[in-house]
Amino acid sequence: MNVKNKEPRSKKEILTATLEMLESNSYSSLTIEAIAAQAGVGKTTIYRWWENKARLVLDAFLMTVESEFEFDSNKSIQDNFKQQLEALARILNSKIGKSTLTIVTESEEIAKDFYVLFLMTKRNEAKQLLQAAIDMGELKPAINLDITLDLLYGPIYFQILIYKQIPDADYINDLLIHVLEGITVAN
Structure with a gap:
């Protein structure tokens, strides 16, 4: 062979x-x-x-999330982000998610790789979705895409890392309502 x-x-x-x-x-x-x-x-x-256990765990995390965060152009912006936030909460609550958060907080080098290999890639895809919604007149054109993404994703990380609780569907729905209310074009 x-x-x-x-x-x-x-x-x-x-x-x-x-x-x-x-x-x-x-x-x-x-x-x-x-x-x-x-x-x-x-x-x-x-x-x-892999040079060490942390690198191996990061790659296992990346393999796990590979197909979890796909946007669907046929869904509304709210449905897309609902799916994203629920997937993020579910994955970060899993054993591989918790282990990844551990290594990210313990190693600056791993944190950089996590940012480049996971966060930046997913953020860019999310920015494209927001920009498409702006181009279609659904969202206000003057919104700051990075701040909007921080408003959407930040609370999920905060809930898990600080409060040690998993955001449920009600929390995610309320989060989406509050954020989208501020950036959606009024009819």
């Missing part, structure tokens, strides 16, 4: 093993040895692709 053909499968197996291990272990008790055993690979295989 060609080694190049095996790499993607092994990487996915390692990432999947990491997610499985996090379901029954905290981030602090997670070990590369246990992940390697779960994935059926040697530790050296893991260290070939």
Whole structure:
């Protein structure tokens, strides 16, 4: 078998093993040895692709969220952001989400990568959605897109990180009503 053909499968197996291990272990008790055993690979295989446990967990998080945050141009702005905020709350409350928040707060380097690989990408997609709504005359043209996104997403992070509670559908609906009320063009 060609080694190049095996790499993607092994990487996915390692990432999947990491997610499985996090379901029954905290981030602090997670070990590369246990992940390697779960994935059926040697530790050296893991260290070939990831320099440490934090990098591995970040990649497992990115794999998990890959398809979770898709915008749908056929949905309203409110429905799109409702779906986004609910997905964010659900993921950040999961074991991989909590572990990712842990490593982001512990490492400036990981925080930068989280910002570049996850937040910036998703923010740019959200900005495009807001800009399309502005172009269609649904939202006020003078809104600051970054502040609007902070108003939408910030409370979710705040609820989870500070209050240690998961925003429910009512909270998310109220948040959307308050934010959208301020930026929607009056009919």
